[in-house]
Amino acid sequence: MKVLLSSIGSRGDVQPLLSLALELQAMGHRASLCVPPNFKDWVESFGLDCIPIGPDVKKLAGGSVPNKPVKPSRTRLRQLAVHTVREQFSVLADAAHECDLIIAVGALQIATRSIAEALKIPYVFVAYCPVVLPSPNHPPPKMDTQYSQSLPAMVNRFLWMRDEQRWNVLFRATLNEERAKVGLAPIASVRPHIFTARPWLAADPALAPSSRAVGIQIVQTGAWLLCDRTPLPEHLENFLAKGKPPIYFGFGSMQASEQTSRHLIESARALGYRAVISQGWANLSSIDDGIDCISIGDVNHEKLFRRVAAVVHHGGGGTTTAAVRSGTPQVVVPHLYDQYYWAYRVKKLGVGVSGPTREQMTVQAMVSALRECLRPEMTARVQVLSNRMELHGAQMAAEQLVNEFG
Secondary structure, eight states: OEEEEEEOSOHHHHHHHHHHHHHHHHTTOEEEEEEOGGGHHHHHTTTOEEEEOSSOHHHHHOSBOSSSOOOOOHHHHHHHHHHHHHHHHHHHHHHTTTOSEEEEESTTOOSHHHHHHHHTOOEEEEESSGGGSOBTTBOOOOSSSOOOTTOOHHHHHHHHHHHHHHHIIIIIHHHHHHHHHTTOOOOSOHHHHHHOSSOEEOSOTTTSOOOOBTTBOOEEOOOOOOOOOOOOOHHHHHHHHTSSOOEEEEOTTOOBOTTHHHHHHHHHHHTTOOEEEEOTTTTOOOSSSOTTEEEEOSOOHHHHHTTSSEEEEOOOHHHHHHHHHTTOOEEEOOOSTTHHHHHHHHHHHTSEEEOOOTTTOOHHHHHHHHHHHTOHHHHHHHHHHHTTOOSOHHHHHHHHHHHHHO
16 A cells, blocks of 8 residues: 655654654555655655655744744735645645555645545545544634633634634635646535544544544544654763753744743753753753753653653643653643643643743743642652553554555
Protein backbone atom coordinates (compact mmCIF):
# COMPACT_ATOMS: atom_id res chain seq x y z
CA MET A 1 0.00 0.00 0.00
CA LYS A 2 1.22 3.49 -0.86
CA VAL A 3 0.15 6.16 1.63
CA LEU A 4 0.44 9.96 1.49
CA LEU A 5 0.47 11.73 4.85
CA SER A 6 -0.04 15.49 4.74
CA SER A 7 0.18 18.25 7.34
CA ILE A 8 0.86 21.98 7.30
CA GLY A 9 2.29 23.27 10.57
CA SER A 10 5.22 23.23 12.94
CA ARG A 11 7.31 20.30 14.14
CA GLY A 12 4.57 19.46 16.63
CA ASP A 13 2.28 18.76 13.67
CA VAL A 14 4.85 16.88 11.60
CA GLN A 15 6.52 14.66 14.21
CA PRO A 16 3.46 12.51 15.06
CA LEU A 17 2.80 12.04 11.36
CA LEU A 18 6.40 10.93 10.91
CA SER A 19 5.96 8.34 13.66
CA LEU A 20 2.91 6.90 11.86
CA ALA A 21 4.78 6.83 8.56
CA LEU A 22 7.62 4.87 10.16
CA GLU A 23 5.16 2.34 11.60
CA LEU A 24 3.63 1.87 8.15
CA GLN A 25 7.09 1.52 6.63
CA ALA A 26 8.00 -1.13 9.23
CA MET A 27 4.91 -3.09 8.14
CA GLY A 28 6.15 -3.13 4.54
CA HIS A 29 4.14 -0.23 3.15
CA ARG A 30 5.39 2.84 1.36
CA ALA A 31 4.70 6.14 3.11
CA SER A 32 5.57 9.66 1.98
CA LEU A 33 5.02 12.98 3.74
CA CYS A 34 3.74 16.24 2.29
CA VAL A 35 4.82 18.86 4.86
CA PRO A 36 6.40 22.36 5.00
CA PRO A 37 9.88 22.70 3.47
CA ASN A 38 11.46 23.26 6.90
CA PHE A 39 11.22 19.53 7.63
CA LYS A 40 12.26 18.00 4.32
CA ASP A 41 15.82 17.07 5.32
CA TRP A 42 14.68 15.76 8.70
CA VAL A 43 11.96 13.56 7.20
CA GLU A 44 14.28 12.21 4.50
CA SER A 45 16.89 11.31 7.14
CA PHE A 46 14.48 8.53 8.17
CA GLY A 47 14.44 7.10 4.65
CA LEU A 48 11.04 8.55 3.74
CA ASP A 49 10.06 10.59 0.71
CA CYS A 50 9.08 14.20 1.43
CA ILE A 51 7.16 16.61 -0.79
CA PRO A 52 7.36 20.23 0.42
CA ILE A 53 4.12 22.19 0.64
CA GLY A 54 3.38 25.71 1.80
CA PRO A 55 5.74 28.45 2.95
CA ASP A 56 8.72 28.42 5.30
CA VAL A 57 6.67 28.19 8.49
CA LYS A 58 9.56 29.27 10.70
CA LYS A 59 9.73 32.63 8.91
CA LEU A 60 6.00 33.06 9.38
CA ALA A 61 5.76 31.99 13.03
CA GLY A 62 9.19 32.45 14.61
CA GLY A 63 11.06 35.40 16.01
CA SER A 64 10.33 37.92 18.71
CA VAL A 65 7.32 40.12 19.20
CA PRO A 66 7.42 43.22 21.44
CA ASN A 67 3.70 43.34 22.09
CA LYS A 68 0.55 41.39 21.31
CA PRO A 69 0.69 40.40 17.61
CA VAL A 70 -1.46 42.44 15.24
CA LYS A 71 -4.28 40.44 13.67
CA PRO A 72 -4.22 40.32 9.87
CA SER A 73 -7.05 42.16 8.14
CA ARG A 74 -10.00 40.31 6.64
CA THR A 75 -8.69 41.12 3.18
CA ARG A 76 -5.30 39.64 4.02
CA LEU A 77 -6.89 36.53 5.51
CA ARG A 78 -8.96 36.08 2.38
CA GLN A 79 -5.87 36.40 0.17
CA LEU A 80 -4.02 33.82 2.27
CA ALA A 81 -6.99 31.45 2.12
CA VAL A 82 -7.22 31.64 -1.66
CA HIS A 83 -3.48 31.05 -2.08
CA THR A 84 -3.53 28.14 0.38
CA VAL A 85 -6.34 26.31 -1.39
CA ARG A 86 -4.90 26.76 -4.88
CA GLU A 87 -1.42 25.65 -3.84
CA GLN A 88 -2.77 22.58 -2.08
CA PHE A 89 -4.65 21.47 -5.19
CA SER A 90 -1.49 21.87 -7.26
CA VAL A 91 0.97 20.14 -4.89
CA LEU A 92 -1.26 17.41 -3.47
CA ALA A 93 -2.54 16.28 -6.86
CA ASP A 94 1.02 15.37 -7.89
CA ALA A 95 2.01 14.01 -4.47
CA ALA A 96 -1.00 11.68 -4.31
CA HIS A 97 -0.39 10.15 -7.75
CA GLU A 98 -0.73 6.32 -7.55
CA CYS A 99 -1.41 6.45 -3.79
CA ASP A 100 -3.89 4.07 -2.16
CA LEU A 101 -4.74 6.26 0.83
CA ILE A 102 -4.42 9.90 1.92
CA ILE A 103 -4.15 10.89 5.57
CA ALA A 104 -4.66 14.57 6.35
CA VAL A 105 -3.72 16.06 9.71
CA GLY A 106 -4.93 19.43 10.92
CA ALA A 107 -7.63 21.89 10.05
CA LEU A 108 -5.65 23.56 7.25
CA GLN A 109 -6.01 20.50 5.00
CA ILE A 110 -8.60 22.30 2.87
CA ALA A 111 -7.99 20.55 -0.46
CA THR A 112 -6.87 17.08 0.62
CA ARG A 113 -10.26 15.37 0.62
CA SER A 114 -11.08 16.84 -2.78
CA ILE A 115 -7.85 15.42 -4.22
CA ALA A 116 -8.76 12.02 -2.75
CA GLU A 117 -12.21 12.24 -4.34
CA ALA A 118 -10.80 13.17 -7.71
CA LEU A 119 -8.37 10.25 -7.59
CA LYS A 120 -11.04 7.92 -6.13
CA ILE A 121 -8.93 6.85 -3.16
CA PRO A 122 -9.80 6.71 0.58
CA TYR A 123 -9.22 9.71 2.82
CA VAL A 124 -8.81 9.96 6.62
CA PHE A 125 -8.86 13.22 8.57
CA VAL A 126 -6.87 13.28 11.83
CA ALA A 127 -6.91 15.75 14.74
CA TYR A 128 -4.34 15.83 17.53
CA CYS A 129 -6.66 17.46 20.07
CA PRO A 130 -10.32 16.68 20.87
CA VAL A 131 -11.28 20.34 21.12
CA VAL A 132 -10.67 20.69 17.35
CA LEU A 133 -13.63 18.41 16.61
CA PRO A 134 -17.18 19.82 16.94
CA SER A 135 -19.06 18.83 20.08
CA PRO A 136 -21.69 20.42 22.33
CA ASN A 137 -19.43 19.47 25.24
CA HIS A 138 -16.84 22.13 24.44
CA PRO A 139 -16.46 25.33 22.39
CA PRO A 140 -14.30 25.63 19.26
CA PRO A 141 -10.68 26.71 19.72
CA LYS A 142 -9.74 30.29 18.90
CA MET A 143 -6.44 31.54 17.56
CA ASP A 144 -5.61 34.20 20.14
CA THR A 145 -7.74 33.57 23.23
CA GLN A 146 -10.12 31.01 24.64
CA TYR A 147 -13.74 30.38 25.49
CA SER A 148 -14.60 28.94 28.88
CA GLN A 149 -14.61 25.14 28.91
CA SER A 150 -17.74 25.15 31.10
CA LEU A 151 -20.20 26.83 28.73
CA PRO A 152 -23.69 25.32 28.35
CA ALA A 153 -24.17 22.90 25.44
CA MET A 154 -26.55 25.34 23.73
CA VAL A 155 -23.89 28.05 23.72
CA ASN A 156 -21.26 25.64 22.42
CA ARG A 157 -23.56 24.61 19.56
CA PHE A 158 -24.03 28.27 18.62
CA LEU A 159 -20.27 28.91 18.70
CA TRP A 160 -19.59 25.88 16.50
CA MET A 161 -22.24 27.05 14.05
CA ARG A 162 -20.63 30.48 13.87
CA ASP A 163 -17.22 28.85 13.48
CA GLU A 164 -18.54 26.84 10.52
CA GLN A 165 -19.80 30.04 8.91
CA ARG A 166 -16.31 31.59 9.19
CA TRP A 167 -14.82 28.58 7.43
CA ASN A 168 -17.28 28.97 4.59
CA VAL A 169 -16.59 32.69 4.21
CA LEU A 170 -12.85 32.08 4.01
CA PHE A 171 -12.59 28.90 1.94
CA ARG A 172 -15.81 27.71 0.28
CA ALA A 173 -15.80 29.80 -2.89
CA THR A 174 -12.18 28.99 -3.80
CA LEU A 175 -12.55 25.35 -2.79
CA ASN A 176 -15.58 24.91 -5.05
CA GLU A 177 -13.81 26.70 -7.91
CA GLU A 178 -10.91 24.27 -7.69
CA ARG A 179 -13.23 21.29 -7.30
CA ALA A 180 -15.03 22.27 -10.48
CA LYS A 181 -11.71 22.28 -12.36
CA VAL A 182 -11.22 18.59 -11.54
CA GLY A 183 -14.81 17.61 -12.26
CA LEU A 184 -16.16 17.54 -8.71
CA ALA A 185 -19.50 18.87 -7.50
CA PRO A 186 -19.56 21.84 -5.09
CA ILE A 187 -19.71 21.23 -1.35
CA ALA A 188 -22.20 22.98 0.92
CA SER A 189 -19.97 23.47 3.97
CA VAL A 190 -16.20 23.33 4.27
CA ARG A 191 -15.53 22.15 7.82
CA PRO A 192 -17.72 18.99 7.89
CA HIS A 193 -16.45 18.17 4.40
CA ILE A 194 -12.82 18.25 5.62
CA PHE A 195 -13.39 16.59 8.98
CA THR A 196 -15.76 13.85 7.67
CA ALA A 197 -18.28 12.02 9.85
CA ARG A 198 -15.53 9.66 11.07
CA PRO A 199 -12.45 11.68 12.03
CA TRP A 200 -9.51 10.10 13.84
CA LEU A 201 -8.09 11.51 17.06
CA ALA A 202 -4.40 10.93 17.78
CA ALA A 203 -4.39 11.91 21.45
CA ASP A 204 -3.97 9.94 24.63
CA PRO A 205 -7.42 8.96 26.01
CA ALA A 206 -6.35 9.39 29.64
CA LEU A 207 -5.00 12.88 29.02
CA ALA A 208 -7.40 14.11 26.32
CA PRO A 209 -10.52 11.94 25.92
CA SER A 210 -12.75 12.50 22.89
CA SER A 211 -16.08 14.26 23.25
CA ARG A 212 -19.25 12.80 21.81
CA ALA A 213 -21.16 14.63 19.09
CA VAL A 214 -24.28 13.81 17.11
CA GLY A 215 -23.43 12.56 13.63
CA ILE A 216 -19.70 12.14 14.30
CA GLN A 217 -17.93 8.88 15.13
CA ILE A 218 -14.44 9.58 16.47
CA VAL A 219 -11.72 6.94 16.19
CA GLN A 220 -9.24 7.57 19.03
CA THR A 221 -5.92 5.76 18.73
CA GLY A 222 -3.74 7.30 21.42
CA ALA A 223 -0.98 9.83 20.75
CA TRP A 224 1.48 9.09 17.94
CA LEU A 225 4.84 9.13 19.69
CA LEU A 226 8.12 9.09 17.78
CA CYS A 227 10.64 6.67 19.23
CA ASP A 228 13.73 8.83 19.65
CA ARG A 229 17.02 7.21 20.66
CA THR A 230 19.13 10.33 20.12
CA PRO A 231 21.43 10.94 23.10
CA LEU A 232 21.47 14.32 24.81
CA PRO A 233 24.32 16.64 23.77
CA GLU A 234 27.44 16.33 25.90
CA HIS A 235 27.29 19.92 27.15
CA LEU A 236 23.71 19.37 28.33
CA GLU A 237 24.65 16.11 30.03
CA ASN A 238 27.45 17.89 31.84
CA PHE A 239 25.09 20.65 32.96
CA LEU A 240 22.49 18.20 34.26
CA ALA A 241 25.13 16.29 36.22
CA LYS A 242 26.35 19.34 38.14
CA GLY A 243 23.36 19.92 40.37
CA LYS A 244 19.78 19.11 41.26
CA PRO A 245 17.24 18.80 38.44
CA PRO A 246 16.70 22.17 36.72
CA ILE A 247 13.53 23.68 35.26
CA TYR A 248 13.02 23.36 31.51
CA PHE A 249 11.64 26.33 29.56
CA GLY A 250 10.70 26.07 25.90
CA PHE A 251 8.03 27.61 23.67
CA GLY A 252 8.66 25.64 20.48
CA SER A 253 7.55 27.46 17.35
CA MET A 254 5.93 30.34 19.23
CA GLN A 255 7.02 33.94 19.11
CA ALA A 256 8.29 35.55 22.30
CA SER A 257 8.88 39.07 23.60
CA GLU A 258 12.35 40.43 24.18
CA GLN A 259 11.83 40.04 27.94
CA THR A 260 10.76 36.38 27.85
CA SER A 261 14.16 34.83 28.56
CA ARG A 262 14.74 37.17 31.49
CA HIS A 263 11.32 36.43 32.99
CA LEU A 264 11.90 32.69 32.74
CA ILE A 265 15.45 32.55 34.07
CA GLU A 266 14.82 34.98 36.92
CA SER A 267 11.75 33.03 38.01
CA ALA A 268 13.86 29.86 38.27
CA ARG A 269 16.57 31.70 40.20
CA ALA A 270 14.00 33.16 42.59
CA LEU A 271 13.07 29.61 43.59
CA GLY A 272 16.67 28.37 43.78
CA TYR A 273 16.61 26.34 40.54
CA ARG A 274 18.84 26.23 37.52
CA ALA A 275 17.29 26.70 34.06
CA VAL A 276 17.44 24.94 30.72
CA ILE A 277 16.27 27.31 27.97
CA SER A 278 15.20 25.79 24.65
CA GLN A 279 15.94 28.30 21.92
CA GLY A 280 12.94 27.42 19.75
CA TRP A 281 11.88 29.54 16.82
CA ALA A 282 12.01 32.69 18.97
CA ASN A 283 15.76 32.15 19.60
CA LEU A 284 15.48 32.32 23.39
CA SER A 285 18.87 32.40 25.10
CA SER A 286 20.73 32.95 28.35
CA ILE A 287 20.61 36.49 29.71
CA ASP A 288 24.08 36.52 31.24
CA ASP A 289 27.13 34.33 31.87
CA GLY A 290 25.67 32.62 34.91
CA ILE A 291 26.56 28.94 35.28
CA ASP A 292 23.03 28.19 36.47
CA CYS A 293 21.53 28.44 32.98
CA ILE A 294 22.08 26.71 29.64
CA SER A 295 20.58 27.43 26.22
CA ILE A 296 19.92 24.44 23.94
CA GLY A 297 18.61 23.60 20.49
CA ASP A 298 16.30 20.71 19.60
CA VAL A 299 16.96 17.72 21.86
CA ASN A 300 15.32 14.46 22.82
CA HIS A 301 12.39 15.48 25.07
CA GLU A 302 11.85 11.93 26.24
CA LYS A 303 15.33 11.77 27.70
CA LEU A 304 15.48 15.35 28.99
CA PHE A 305 12.07 15.70 30.63
CA ARG A 306 12.72 12.78 32.97
CA ARG A 307 15.66 14.69 34.39
CA VAL A 308 14.10 18.07 35.11
CA ALA A 309 12.00 19.27 38.02
CA ALA A 310 9.32 20.90 35.89
CA VAL A 311 8.53 21.60 32.23
CA VAL A 312 7.38 25.11 31.27
CA HIS A 313 6.08 25.28 27.70
CA HIS A 314 3.57 26.79 25.27
CA GLY A 315 1.00 24.01 25.43
CA GLY A 316 1.57 22.11 22.22
CA GLY A 317 -0.11 18.71 22.34
CA GLY A 318 3.16 16.86 21.76
CA THR A 319 5.05 18.67 24.52
CA THR A 320 2.14 18.32 26.94
CA THR A 321 2.00 14.58 26.26
CA ALA A 322 5.79 14.20 26.53
CA ALA A 323 5.85 15.91 29.92
CA VAL A 324 3.08 13.68 31.30
CA ARG A 325 4.71 10.62 29.78
CA SER A 326 7.92 11.53 31.61
CA GLY A 327 6.11 11.85 34.93
CA THR A 328 7.13 15.50 35.25
CA PRO A 329 4.77 18.32 36.32
CA GLN A 330 4.32 21.20 33.90
CA VAL A 331 3.34 24.84 33.57
CA VAL A 332 1.51 25.63 30.33
CA VAL A 333 1.85 29.19 29.02
CA PRO A 334 -0.77 29.14 26.24
CA HIS A 335 -0.31 31.34 23.18
CA LEU A 336 -3.03 30.29 20.75
CA TYR A 337 -5.59 27.78 19.48
CA ASP A 338 -5.69 24.37 21.23
CA GLN A 339 -2.94 25.34 23.69
CA TYR A 340 -5.60 26.79 26.00
CA TYR A 341 -7.28 23.38 26.05
CA TRP A 342 -4.07 21.62 27.07
CA ALA A 343 -3.57 24.20 29.84
CA TYR A 344 -7.12 23.47 31.00
CA ARG A 345 -6.59 19.70 30.94
CA VAL A 346 -3.36 19.61 32.94
CA LYS A 347 -4.96 21.86 35.54
CA LYS A 348 -8.14 19.76 35.68
CA LEU A 349 -6.14 16.54 36.07
CA GLY A 350 -3.92 18.10 38.73
CA VAL A 351 -0.72 17.25 36.82
CA GLY A 352 0.26 20.79 35.92
CA VAL A 353 -0.56 24.47 36.11
CA SER A 354 -2.32 26.74 33.65
CA GLY A 355 0.19 29.56 33.78
CA PRO A 356 0.11 33.16 32.59
CA THR A 357 -0.35 33.89 28.91
CA ARG A 358 2.52 35.42 26.95
CA GLU A 359 1.05 38.91 27.46
CA GLN A 360 0.56 38.35 31.20
CA MET A 361 4.00 36.90 31.87
CA THR A 362 6.08 38.49 34.61
CA VAL A 363 8.71 37.06 36.95
CA GLN A 364 6.20 37.18 39.80
CA ALA A 365 3.54 35.35 37.76
CA MET A 366 5.99 32.62 36.74
CA VAL A 367 7.27 32.20 40.30
CA SER A 368 3.70 31.73 41.51
CA ALA A 369 2.94 29.15 38.80
CA LEU A 370 6.18 27.26 39.39
CA ARG A 371 5.72 27.19 43.14
CA GLU A 372 2.36 25.48 42.65
CA CYS A 373 3.74 23.14 39.99
CA LEU A 374 6.63 21.95 42.16
CA ARG A 375 4.47 20.75 45.04
CA PRO A 376 5.12 17.06 45.84
CA GLU A 377 1.47 16.07 45.41
CA MET A 378 1.47 17.34 41.84
CA THR A 379 4.53 15.24 41.01
CA ALA A 380 2.83 12.21 42.55
CA ARG A 381 -0.33 12.70 40.43
CA VAL A 382 1.53 13.09 37.15
CA GLN A 383 3.53 9.94 37.82
CA VAL A 384 0.29 8.01 38.32
CA LEU A 385 -1.13 9.40 35.07
CA SER A 386 2.11 8.58 33.26
CA ASN A 387 1.60 4.90 34.02
CA ARG A 388 -1.86 5.00 32.42
CA MET A 389 -0.76 6.43 29.08
CA GLU A 390 -0.96 4.48 25.83
CA LEU A 391 2.56 4.32 24.38
CA HIS A 392 1.76 2.54 21.11
CA GLY A 393 -0.78 4.85 19.50
CA ALA A 394 1.08 5.11 16.20
CA GLN A 395 1.43 1.34 15.91
CA MET A 396 -2.26 0.87 16.71
CA ALA A 397 -3.20 3.47 14.11
CA ALA A 398 -1.01 1.87 11.44
CA GLU A 399 -2.50 -1.55 12.08
CA GLN A 400 -6.04 -0.21 11.88
CA LEU A 401 -5.31 1.68 8.66
CA VAL A 402 -3.92 -1.44 7.05
CA ASN A 403 -6.88 -3.51 8.22
CA GLU A 404 -9.39 -1.00 6.86
CA PHE A 405 -7.70 0.13 3.64
CA GLY A 406 -4.86 -2.25 2.86
